[in-house]
Each structure stands twice: as C-alpha cells, then as structure tokens.
Amino acid sequence: MSKTIEFQGVAPRASLGDMVHQQIVEALVSGQFSGGEELNEVSLASQFHVSRTPVREALRRLASEGLVINQRNRQTTVVEMSRRDVIETYEVRRILEASAARLAVEQVEPRQLADLRTLAAAAIPPASSDWGQGERRFDEELHRVIADSCGNRKLQQEIQRYKNLVRFVRSRVARSTQRLAQGHAEHLRILDALERRNGAQAEAEMSAHIASALQCVLEDLPLLGRTP
Template sequence: MSGHLQPIKLDSYKPLRELVCENIRQAIIDGTFSPGERLMEIQLADEMGVSRTPVREAIRKLELEGFVVMIPRRGTYVADISIKDITEIYEIRISLDILAAGLAAERITDEELEQLNGYLIEIGQHIANNDMDKIVEVDTAFHDMLYTASRNERLRSIINNLREQMTTIRGRSMSYPGRLVETMDEHRNLVEAIAAHDVERAQYAARIHLENAEHTLMRSLSEHLPQKKA
C-alpha cells in the first residue's frame, strides 16, 4: 500500500470515525490510493494515529458508498468503477435529478435563484481562466443549491452519495472538448425553467443535462480504452 494519510486532528466537532472516513475517502478521490490497491487497517490506523476501530467503521461506510470492495478472506480493496457501474449510477441519478429539479421549480426562493445565477457567472469566469478545479468546485455548489431548493433532505443525501461515487472520473466529462460550453447552456436552461417555476421544463432540462454528461463521459472513456489490433 503506497498511500500516505495525514494524521487525524482531534480538534473537530465531528466523530472520530467520520474524520477517518473523510480522510480515506479523500485519499481515494485524489488518487493517493489507486483502483485495485489493497487497504490495510493496521497501516491506515498507524498513519492517521488512531486505533483500528474507527478505521474498520470507516471502511464499512466506504463500502456502502462504493469506494471500496471487501472480499472475504482476501481483504479490502479500492473499488475500480466499471462501465456497468457508471451506467447504473446515471440511470438512478437522472431519475433523482429530474425529481429534484421539479421540486426546486416549485419551492425555490428568490435568494436561492440569485445564488444559482451567481454560480453561473463564477463558472464562466473559471472557464475563461481554464481553472478546472474551480469549475468542478463551483459546479458542485451549483447542484447542491438545486438539491437544497428541492426541500427534500433524503433526496439530497441520496444524490450526493451517488455523485461521490463518480468524483474520481467526473473531470473527464467536463474537460472533454466543447463540453464546458454545452454545460453552461444546459445550466442556463435549467435555471431559467426553475425561475419560471415551470416544473415540466425544469425536469426536461435536468434530464438533458445528465444524459449529455453521461454520453460525454462514455465517449471520453472509450477513447482511452486500449484499441484491439486488426
């Protein structure tokens, strides 16, 4: 196991198991731990300066989130997301985002609409600066605001769980040539529909946005697959 985790700082209000979980999850997202790499409880505990109990609890949660796979008598390994996994996640995400967009169109506040438009401006600025990290960060905040506006915390939690499972490869879709311009147009259409409190148009805009994101990601992944020799 080649990863190196930062020691846990015990000055947070969060439970220790949650801090440990966040630390390991972020290491997987950042690529510190590679897909298929084995995670050893003892080594993880030593690196973070904690006992094995919160590490064990964190690994169980990460398995539920899809970040790791626990194989009986073999150990715990970093999950490698497959094409099938991506398809399944998007099938669920599309349905849930359509629901969230419709609820947001009914329940959003003027302040939240103003914030959404502010995020669009920010994303445009980061596109101009070619700052992909910031683009992803603000895009995440944009969608979080939509889910908040749905006024359904369980829906928001489920969507965020699914979205986290895609974090490691999400940038491939957004960085695909021409995709950022398309994303901005799709975001504007979605915000305009929600601002008009047009439920059906908001749901349609959400569907188009997620379907296009999925298709772009699939194209990007297929282009990086080894080509078969003739």
C-alpha cells in the same frame, strides 16, 4: 504503496472513525487510489495514527457507500467500475436529480436563484482565462441548491450519497474545456427552467444534462479500472 494521508482541518467533535472516513473519501474522489487497489487496515491505521477499530468502521461505511468492496476475510479493495457500473450510477443519479429539479421549482428561493445568476455570470466562456474555475463553482452550487431545495430531505440525502460516487468516476477522466463549456450551456437551461418555475422543463433539462455528462465520461472510459 507509501501514500501518506494526514488529517486536515476536521470537525472537532467528530469521532476518529468519521475523520478517517472523510480522509479516505477525499483520497478516493481525488483519484489518489486506483481501482482494485487493496486497502490494508493495519497500514491505514498507522498512517492515521489510530488503531484498527476506527479504520474498520470507516471501511465498512465506505463499502455501504459503494466506494470500496468488503468481502469477508479479504482485504478491502477500491471499487473497480466497469463501463456498465458507470452507466448505471449515472442513470440512478439522473433519476434522483431530475426528480429533485422538478420538485425544486416549488421551493427554491428567489434569492438563491439570484445568487446562481451571479455565479453564472462569472463563468461565461471564454470571457476570462479562469472562467473554467467559475463554471466548476457554478456547477457545484447549482446542483447543491437544487438538492437542498427539493423539499425532501431523504431525496437530498440520496443525491449526496451518489455525489461521492460521481466524483470518484470523474476523478479518473479528464474534463475537457469543451465539455465545461457544454455543461455551462446546460446549466443555464436548468437555471432558466427554475426561474420560470417550470417543473417539467427543469426535470427534462437536468435529465439531459446528466445524460450528456455520462456521454463525455464514457468517451474517456478506458482509463477506468485497475492501472497496473
């Protein structure tokens, strides 16, 4: 294994541990490690040009976030998600984000909804060749706005925690154009419900959306796990 990860633009006042953590998260959620792969503290330390201390800190934090497994006196390994793990992860995400959507109808600003509409308009398939890019942007923003405007910072935090796990899973499966289009339609339904300030509907649409995303992921699932 001779992967090279270098520091990119990082916050100036972050500790080395934070920076290492952020870098490894990026590597994990962009699919640069395969499930079960071992993360050696010493080699990570030399890759980042820091000592083992910040690396250990980052690895413990990653373990608490569920991205790696940390057993005493064993090398830290990248988590291997079984089919069941993926289902469970998406189920928790569904519970959290559906609740957030229900709560968000109370607090979301008209301005934010208008901005989302603009993003949505730039992502109408197959209006342009890069509507897929726009849809990913719309996707990202819609989920972010809902989490941010649910009015519950703890809930927002939990959703954020799960986002990395979901990105980790998603980096291991291909998102088809067809799925993107389906997702776009679902996102529009969620946005509609928000605009109507209909909490129950927003909750139901978000719930259906995440269930549907899970189905698509499951179709590709054999790709998950250790790839020797």
